[in-house]
Amino acid sequence: MKLLNKLATATVASVMIAGGLLGSVQTTYASGQKSTSEDAQKTSDVVYMGNTENPKNVIFLVGDGMGPSYNAAYRYFADNPETKEMEQTAFDKYHVGSQRTNPNDSKENVTDSAAGATAFSSGHKTYNGAIGVDADKNKVKTVLEQAKENGKSTGLVSTAEITDATPAAYASHVDSRDKKNEIAKQFYNDKINGEHKVDVLLGGGAAYFGKDNDNLKNKFKKDGYDVVTNKNEMQNSKSKQILGLFADNNMPLQIDAPDKNPTLVDMTDNAISKLKGNDKGFFLMVEGASIDKAGHPNDITGVMSEMEGFEKAFEYATNYAKHNPDTLVVATADHSTGGLSIAKGEDYVWNPDSIHKMKHSGKYMTEEIEKGKNVEKVINKGYGFAISKNQMDDIKEEAKKLKDFKKDKDKYEAQLQKVQDAVQKPINDKSHTGWTTTGHTGEDVNTYAYGPGSEKFKGNIDNIDNAKNIFDIFQSDVK
Numbered sequence: 001m002k003l004l005n006k007l008a009t010a011t012v013a014s015v016m017i018a019g020g021l022l023g024s025v026q027t028t029y030a031s032g033q034k035s036t037s038e039d040a041q042k043t044s045d046v047v048y049m050g051n052t053e054n055p056k057n058v059i060f061l062v063g064d065g066m067g068p069s070y071n072a073a074y075r076y077f078a079d080n081p082e083t084k085e086m087e088q089t090a091f092d093k094y095h096v097g098s099q100r101t102n103p104n105d106s107k108e109n110v111t112d113s114a115a116g117a118t119a120f121s122s123g124h125k126t127y128n129g130a131i132g133v134d135a136d137k138n139k140v141k142t143v144l145e146q147a148k149e150n151g152k153s154t155g156l157v158s159t160a161e162i163t164d165a166t167p168a169a170y171a172s173h174v175d176s177r178d179k180k181n182e183i184a185k186q187f188y189n190d191k192i193n194g195e196h197k198v199d200v201l202l203g204g205g206a207a208y209f210g211k212d213n214d215n216l217k218n219k220f221k222k223d224g225y226d227v228v229t230n231k232n233e234m235q236n237s238k239s240k241q242i243l244g245l246f247a248d249n250n251m252p253l254q255i256d257a258p259d260k261n262p263t264l265v266d267m268t269d270n271a272i273s274k275l276k277g278n279d280k281g282f283f284l285m286v287e288g289a290s291i292d293k294a295g296h297p298n299d300i301t302g303v304m305s306e307m308e309g310f311e312k313a314f315e316y317a318t319n320y321a322k323h324n325p326d327t328l329v330v331a332t333a334d335h336s337t338g339g340l341s342i343a344k345g346e347d348y349v350w351n352p353d354s355i356h357k358m359k360h361s362g363k364y365m366t367e368e369i370e371k372g373k374n375v376e377k378v379i380n381k382g383y384g385f386a387i388s389k390n391q392m393d394d395i396k397e398e399a400k401k402l403k404d405f406k407k408d409k410d411k412y413e414a415q416l417q418k419v420q421d422a423v424q425k426p427i428n429d430k431s432h433t434g435w436t437t438t439g440h441t442g443e444d445v446n447t448y449a450y451g452p453g454s455e456k457f458k459g460n461i462d463n464i465d466n467a468k469n470i471f472d473i474f475q476s477d478v479k
């Protein structure tokens, strides 16, 4: 791992030189020496060809809830304990700046994922809950729609329901993120130049494509999409258009997921394989959605599992861009979640080793307990270390109270969070992980970018600049 990191760092340096100084000159740099492009490809070095300012492919990755403390915590988590130095993550090498996340909302000044994604997709600040509409509820054009107008192929990938806020804001326009049936209908019904807007849809959310919602699944199938429900079917799919629905709602966290499920990198790989055949290029949005979904209930095991999955997807995308130099890769977050803190209490220590020992997320154990399974068995199976008798008793006590709130949904949910807090207390304590909220927080988030056009994302930018930059790139498509 150490060696790989060093190689990749050298590669970035060559890209900076080639991109910055030489512009569109057809040149290959392999460790500072000129060579033929064939040689370079053999050694996996970077080749810049053609129009380097305006990439024809854009892969935009959103780590939902991935605030800067998530990236730093993941660096500790991914560190090789056998070396003295702390290795860089796949993200670190491509860190180009930060971005502001505040929404345009009369009541709240910390964003949700809907307003964040609408900023990314359209270049408009809007209110929390808005999907592809501005603060006055007017439809706003998205970069995915622009890509389709330009004749490119398009894709949306997420570990959440594919109708969830982030993917929804690229290909639908509704005044509330809760209108998931309507979002799914728009995915099917809204066409650009007679074609469906999105060629590749991979994620959860089967609940919104079945009998209860116009049998959208079947309609997509009739129109030539492969409709798949597991990794095997996805990988055997031949059509260039695909609807993959791998869970009724959100996909399970990677640490808990059955083998038949594709991971985020599996889905990213499949999406790119389908989109890349188009001469005019493609736009692909990939969301690591469950970073946020694990952050809300303060589930550090779930968070690290999803960060790992998102890093693999990002690494895959940057590797693709290295071999396909007309590709820009950008990764960022819409906001941070939970107020994650790397150490708590008095000690100057954060201990990721204890998280590595975990077998299941806090979410998984809580759901098992909610189903009525034996608390001790669930905890002993999910934890990789022994917890104290007091901690176990606390979990049992909170779990027992659940039945008192069966009739009141809000109180039940609040009690369920108390169960989850008790389930996670031993790992949060042992790892010294602190949290301040079960909601979002407003700090600036990191931007990572690689490939032609990446210089547009440098420095401290605003979340709407992501869309503005991508529109710039697409509007100057000269074909």
Ligand SMILES: [Zn+2]
Pocket: 065, 113, 292, 293, 296, 337, 440
């Ligand atoms: Zn959230």
